[in-house]
Amino acid sequence: MQSCKFFGYLARAAPGVRPQLTNHYNMALTYYKTEDQVLLAVDCIIFGFDEEELKLVLVKRSMEPERGKWSLIGGFMKKDEDLDQAAARVLETLTGLSDIYMEQLYAYSKVDRDPGQRTVSVAYFALIDVASHQFEGVQLETAQWFPLSQAPHLIFDHNAMVEKAVARLRRRAMTMPIGFELLPEKFTMRQLQALYESILDKKLDKRNFINKFKSLDVLIRLDEKDMTVARKGAYLYRFDKEKYDRKVEEGFSFKL
Amino acid sequence: MQSCKFFGYLARAAPGVRPQLTNHYNMALTYYKTEDQVLLAVDCIIFGFDEEELKLVLVKRSMEPERGKWSLIGGFMKKDEDLDQAAARVLETLTGLSDIYMEQLYAYSKVDRDPGQRTVSVAYFALIDVASHQFEGVQLETAQWFPLSQAPHLIFDHNAMVEKAVARLRRRAMTMPIGFELLPEKFTMRQLQALYESILDKKLDKRNFINKFKSLDVLIRLDEKDMTVARKGAYLYRFDKEKYDRKVEEGFSFKL
DNA sequence: TCAAAAGTGTTCTGTTTACACCCATGG
DNA sequence: CCATGGGTGTAAACAGAACACTTTTGA
Numbered sequence: 145m146q147s148c149k150f151f152g153y154l155a156r157a158a159p160g161v162r163p164q165l166t167n168h169y170n171m172a173l174t175y176y177k178t179e180d181q182v183l184l185a186v187d188c189i190i191f192g193f194d195e196e197e198l199k200l201v202l203v204k205r206s207m208e209p210e211r212g213k214w215s216l217i218g219g220f221m222k223k224d225e226d227l228d229q230a231a232a233r234v235l236e237t238l239t240g241l242s243d244i245y246m247e248q249l250y251a252y253s254k255v256d257r258d259p260g261q262r263t264v265s266v267a268y269f270a271l272i273d274v275a276s277h278q279f280e281g282v283q284l285e286t287a288q289w290f291p292l293s294q295a296p297h298l299i300f301d302h303n304a305m306v307e308k309a310v311a312r313l314r315r316r317a318m319t320m321p322i323g324f325e326l327l328p329e330k331f332t333m334r335q336l337q338a339l340y341e342s343i344l345d346k347k348l349d350k351r352n353f354i355n356k357f358k359s360l361d362v363l364i365r366l367d368e369k370d371m372t373v374a375r376k377g378a379y380l381y382r383f384d385k386e387k388y389d390r391k392v393e394e395g396f397s398f399k400l
Numbered sequence: 401m402q403s404c405k406f407f408g409y410l411a412r413a414a415p416g417v418r419p420q421l422t423n424h425y426n427m428a429l430t431y432y433k434t435e436d437q438v439l440l441a442v443d444c445i446i447f448g449f450d451e452e453e454l455k456l457v458l459v460k461r462s463m464e465p466e467r468g469k470w471s472l473i474g475g476f477m478k479k480d481e482d483l484d485q486a487a488a489r490v491l492e493t494l495t496g497l498s499d500i501y502m503e504q505l506y507a508y509s510k511v512d513r514d515p516g517q518r519t520v521s522v523a524y525f526a527l528i529d530v531a532s533h534q535f536e537g538v539q540l541e542t543a544q545w546f547p548l549s550q551a552p553h554l555i556f557d558h559n560a561m562v563e564k565a566v567a568r569l570r571r572r573a574m575t576m577p578i579g580f581e582l583l584p585e586k587f588t589m590r591q592l593q594a595l596y597e598s599i600l601d602k603k604l605d606k607r608n609f610i611n612k613f614k615s616l617d618v619l620i621r622l623d624e625k626d627m628t629v630a631r632k633g634a635y636l637y638r639f640d641k642e643k644y645d646r647k648v649e650e651g652f653s654f655k656l
Numbered sequence: 657t658c659a660a661a662a663g664t665g666t667t668c669t670g671t672t673t674a675c676a677c678c679c680a681t682g683g
Numbered sequence: 684c685c686a687t688g689g690g691t692g693t694a695a696a697c698a699g700a701a702c703a704c705t706t707t708t709g710a
Contacts, residue, residue: 350690351692352674371681378689590661605702631661634663
């Protein structure tokens with residue numbers, strides 16, 4: 145047991161001083177090497193929205209064990225990058241997309257979560273606009289969009305990750321203007337409402353929804369209309385990020 | 401190392417299969433061993449409340465570099481435990497306390513965050529009632545309570561951890577009954593209010609505060625009074641966890 | 657008897673919800 | 684000319700904020 149060695153050393157180095165068990169930074173420079181190292185993975189929950197419902201990307205596992213089962217995309221953090229970079233790299237490798245909204249979710253660390261080897265995985269979730277981006281990832285063949293409600297059973301603790309990601313997304317959607325990450329640059333009010341309805345998984349009132357956004361005053365109504373959607377056509381809107389940022393500076397906070 | 405045997409077996413079992421770069425679970429069984437491993441630390445933000453203000457525990461670093469600087473308590477996760485267990489162990493080693501409310505906060509992973517060695521640290525925060533518990537940790541001499549507002553500059557990214565923990569605590573306090581973790585079993589309304597005021601860092605209205613809690617209906621007013629606090633004495637209350645749990649089952653959610 | 661802190665309700669204001677009809681257009 | 688989906692306002696209910704006086708008792 146390495147901690148025994150540790151105590152012995154400290155007793156010699158600083159006689160009379162009681163071993164400092166709790167501050168790893170004290171131990172760090174002399175004893176980091178005796179500590180266990182583990183593999184650090186990142187797994188990505190990729191959310192997308194396609195005019196109807198919320199979806200996520202899953203890949204089919206092609207090896208034993210769990211061959212043929214669905215899983216999140218993931219990869220290992222390298223020593224010369226941080227977790228955010230690792231997550232962005234994993235996402236880009238699959239989708240070819242960079243500059244995507246990503247957020248760290250939670251670290252999963254159960255001892256037996258991965259039967260292959262002791263691995264701690266930090267889950268991230270990403271928001272992408274399905275319509276505006278073409279996937280170019282090397283693993284495109286094995287990746288597939290699933291409606292959230294029809295997602296299959298996933299390997300390891302990936303279902304728990306997805307559940308937590310959905311909960312986080314719901315909370316974020318109510319308090320931050322991240323919904324726009326899931327929509328094209330220009331969108332109609334009905335699209336925006338459909339998005340929120342699918343995130344929150346409940347019907348919203350059309351008039352109240354529009355009034356709410358009007359009062360938030362961070363959308364620009366364009367002069368264009370989307371004529372494909374109805375005979376009358378529907379106004380297109382754009383999120384005014386500059387205005388939003390200005391208002392945040394002044395103490396504004398987005399609350400749906 | 402049992403995983404090596406394991407890899408060998410799998411490689412033979414599925415010859416000719418190309419490594420799948422983006423799904424680490426595919427790589428896992430054949431390529432885990434080529435992946436970087438890192439040290440996984442946990443750092444604990446320990447919050448306490450002592451009738452007046454919110455405090456946190458810091459320890460003084462006794463080794464170079466950064467000797468004499470203040471830091472959070474921390475330690476390394478061992479291979480046979482998960483992060484929650486590591487955090488609980490670190491906390492218990494310092495304070496002698498177990499069965500304490502703890503919650504995972506965020507994983508900090510900047511490449512150069514710890515000059516000693518590549519270390520990823522998962523921050524946890526803990527809530528303890530200062531008054532009711534005696535510290536018995538081996539490191540008691542070097543540990544000290546600091547009022548939140550007077551916390552010193554900390555090593556590495558620990559100040560960022562504290563900031564995030566405070567923000568999380570604020571959010572939690574508004575939406576979950578975790579304040580009671582910071583109070584004795586029995587407490588007065590004024591204590592509870594002082595706690596919330598120090599968490600939220602703003603004055604609250606006495607009557608509105610009490611009315612709010614009355615309407616939540618999860619406190620039991622005892623027949624005892626705390627006579628030390630005023631000539632008139634102040635009613636003591638207890639959090640009714642059973643009632644709260646029952647109400648949650650029925651769809652209730654705590655919103656302050 | 658007075659100083660110190662506790663306890664207690666009501667009004668006002670702003671926010672959220674519920675709700676129904678007209679409009680523009682393509683077929 | 685009509686079917687389809689888009690756009691619009693108001694009233695009622697509710698929740699949050701503001702606010703002041705009485706009670707108890709130890710010194």
